[in-house]
Amino acid sequence: MSSNEGNMKNVLSNLTSNREGNRFALISFIATLILISYTGYDTVVLRTGIISEFADDNEYLITFTTQNETMQEVVTLQDDETRNLQFDLSEIIIPEGYSIGYIDVSVTSEEESGISGQCDSVAGDIIMNDLAAQWSDPGNNLSGQDSSCIPIELDLAIYPNFNGESITVSAINEYQALLNWSEEGWGDGSLSIDLDLDVNAPLGFDPLNTDSDEEITVDVYISLFAVSIQEIE
Amino acid sequence: MVEQDSMVPVAAIVCFLLGVTTLILLNRSKDRMWMDRMTGLMLGWCLVFFGLRYAAAALRDTKVVGGIVNSIPNLDIFQYLFYSFTIAAIVIGAMFPFVYPYPIFQKASSIKLVTPITFGVSLVIIISMMLTEYHYVWFSHILFLPGYFILLLVYFRFISEEMLDDDKTARRMSLASGIVLIAFFGQQMTWWLAQIISINDEFVGRFAIESGVGDYSYVPNWIGYTIMNSVAAISILALTAGETWRATKKGINGFTVVIYMILGVGLISGIADYAILGIVDSCMYTVCEEFPKSYDIWYNFTTDALVLLFTPLMVMYLLLHFDVIDSAAENNQWMTRIIVILMLLIVSSTMIELLQSILPVSDMISSAILAMVVAIFIGWEERIMKALIAEGESISKKLQALNELNEPEIQDSDLQLFSKSMAVLTGFIFILCILYSSIV
Structure with missing residues (x-):
């Protein structure tokens, strides 16, 4: 039709x-x-x-669980001697999920020789090398000197922006919130420390030359951290 | 070596050139029926708008800001032009099935309404989308829905008549509606498997996150995407069923091969889409990972090439093969020949360059291949033209023979009003975009 x-x-x-x-x-x-x-x-x-869920960034609380590893070396330096010590950080056992946050170094001299027990002058320096660390962090303390038998404290930040305190971040998901805390490679290498000794005799007088060296103990405290995340409702 | 996105400027040239030529040739084909003339005008202006759309996209994507190519453009004049011409082309496309291949509007009064409806709806949508910063622009895809129903009805009616009643002339109707379906939904047809197994939503979700969900009003757009993708998926499956039915009795022809190729591309694309779902979802659970290079290349050679290069060729085929423009007339032949050879050469050379961009083929070899293609086209120019114009009996004559086409008194000026109003619309779009982009 x-x-x-x-x-x-x-x-x-x-x-x-x-x-x-x-x-x-x-x-x-x-x-x-x-x-x-x-x-x-x-x-x-x-x-x-x-x-x-992605329309607005979510708020996350990031907290850190810390634990310490220690390395130690005891050396005896002669007067006016400079010695370099190397601490290979790969020798420490880092548990799964942990990263190196920062390193504290303590250099302790023990005055026991000589007539008067006058403290010797000791200097310690962390030497900048290829260790993956925050070398220009303002919180670092890479050099120290002491002649009063007080330990020298040195600090080096390893992981960027880590200070051990909890932080709040905004991100669209947990992965992205943790992105800054899942970097690998920080702390790879060896920590290099130079020690100097300058023996001090009382009033500059040591006729028997009984104080010509010093035993120095270097303690390296490696602060490790693991990250926990929690969404803030 | 060419960049793979360099197809967009080529598409701009191809579409614009073909659109303008169609309008010129149509102006010289005064003896055509109202239906053919209206079809030519609509297709011509649709191609011009697509050409301008691609030109705006090409300029937008290569805009240099401070010496650096701006890869994430903000709403600037080219972005406004891109969306506005897209909307204008969508409205013409939505109106097109009411005129061709089986005109629903056949009374003089309703035919005369095509121009004001197209102009008015285009303007209203363009302005409303501009004011809403194009947040809902892809919702306009739903305009294709009535046309889709009409085209499928036409396709199945005439393929059934050809198969069951052995009406050989019915083929041109089903072929024309099939070509229009591919021209409208070709891009989305290559995602048919992904749509059927319903994984396209994961891609849509990724793009929403990449665009910044906070500023992205996605629900209306997503309705538009869903309808467009679903309609395209069923279209390609319906065309496959119809052409397979026909092939069992009449053998395989060029159109059957095209349908099977799109079906095959959709099948492979669906598998590839499924394989990279982990990357697609990475935006939600981790960070957005890049798609593999090979995946991008696949889509460049299939979906993008189909929509950017081969759709204009299909429209050209429709215009010539179904005698919408009087290509046989002496004063039209030289222009038709030039445009056919030019189109084929532009598309061939672009495909060769595209191939060269991913394969280690030297310039010398690609030049030689291009020379061969040129030689083939020049040598076979007459055969190509004859094949295009062969059996070039118009759809209107078929409908006249069926006594299903009204021939109302339509003045030439009534039809030309479409061209004039589209020219005015183009002017409006340019002025609006310049003004609005400088205000906002």
Whole structure:
């Protein structure tokens, strides 16, 4: 049945005049509706829920669990001697999930020779080398000297921005919140320390030369940390 | 070596050139029926808008800020132009199935409404999207839904008539509607498997996070994406079913091969999409990882090449093969020939350059291949033209033979009003975009 009057009703009637064609078209339309329904649910309902979590950055509290490892070396230096000590940090056992945060060094001299027990002058320096560390951190103390038998304290920051205190960060997920705390390689290398000794005799007088050397103890305290994260509701 | 995204400026040239030529040739084809003339005008302006859209995209993406190529452009004039011309092309595309290949609007009054509807709806959507900073722009995809139903009805009616009633002339109707379906949904057809197994939402989610979810009003856009992808998936499956049915009786032809190729590309793309879901989801659970290089190359050679280079060629085929423009007329032949050879050469050379960008082929070899392609096109120019124009009986004549096409009194000036209003719309878009981008 055909008509060329151009009425919308006639046009649609002509267009749908083939029964087989209509059947195939109807199947396609039903398939389209089904497809739109379940993909629409996945996209508009399910995915919207997931994505809405990323609409604003979440707040996370990052806390640190710390533990210490120690290395020690005892050396005897002669008067006016300079000696370099190397502490290979790969020798310490770092538990799974831990990183090196910072290193504290204590240089202790023990005055026991000589007539008067006058303290000798001891200097300790952490020497900048290829150890992966924060060499320009303002909190570092890389040099120290003492002639009053008080231990010399030296500090070197290893992991960037680590000071052991909890922090709050904003990020879209936990992974990104922890991104700054999952870097590897910090602390790789050896810690190099130079020691100098200058023996001090009482009033500069030691005729028997009984105070010509000094036993110096170097303690290296390596602070390790592990990270814990908690979303702030 | 060319960059892989250099297809966009090529697409801009191809679309704009083809659109302008279509309008010129149509102006010389005064003896055509209202339906063919309206079709030519709509396709011509749609191509011009697509050309301008791609040109805006190419300029936007290569904009240099302080000596550095701006890879994440903000809303600037080119971005405004890109969206505005996209919307104009979408509105023409949405109206197109009401005119071709089976005109739903056949009364003089309704035919005359095509121009004001296209102009008015385009302007309203362009302005409203501009004011909402294009947050909902892809929601406009739902405009394709009525056209999709019409095209599928036309396809199945006429393929059934060809198969069951052995009406050989019915083929041109199903072929035309099939080509229009590919022209509209070709890009999304290559994602058919991903849509059916419903993993496209994961890609959509990734792009939302990458764009910054806080500023991204995704739900209306996502409705638009879902409808477009679903409609495209069913379209390619319906076309595959229809062409397979036809191939069992009539054998395989060029269109069948095209359909199977798109189906195959969609199958492989779906598997590839599934394989990289971990990377897609990385944005949600870790940090956004880059897609593998090979994955990008695959999409460059399939989906992007299809939408950027081959869709204009399909439109050209539609215009010539179905005699929308009078390509046989003496004064049109030389221009038609030039444009056909030019189009084929631009597309071939772009594909060769694209291939050269990923394969270690020297310039000498690629030049030789291009020379061979040129020689083939020049040598076979007449055959190519004949193949394009062969059986170039228009759709309107088929519908006339069926007594299903009304021939109302339509003045030429009524049809030309479409061109004039689209020219005015183009001017409006430029002025609005310049003004608004300088204000905001």
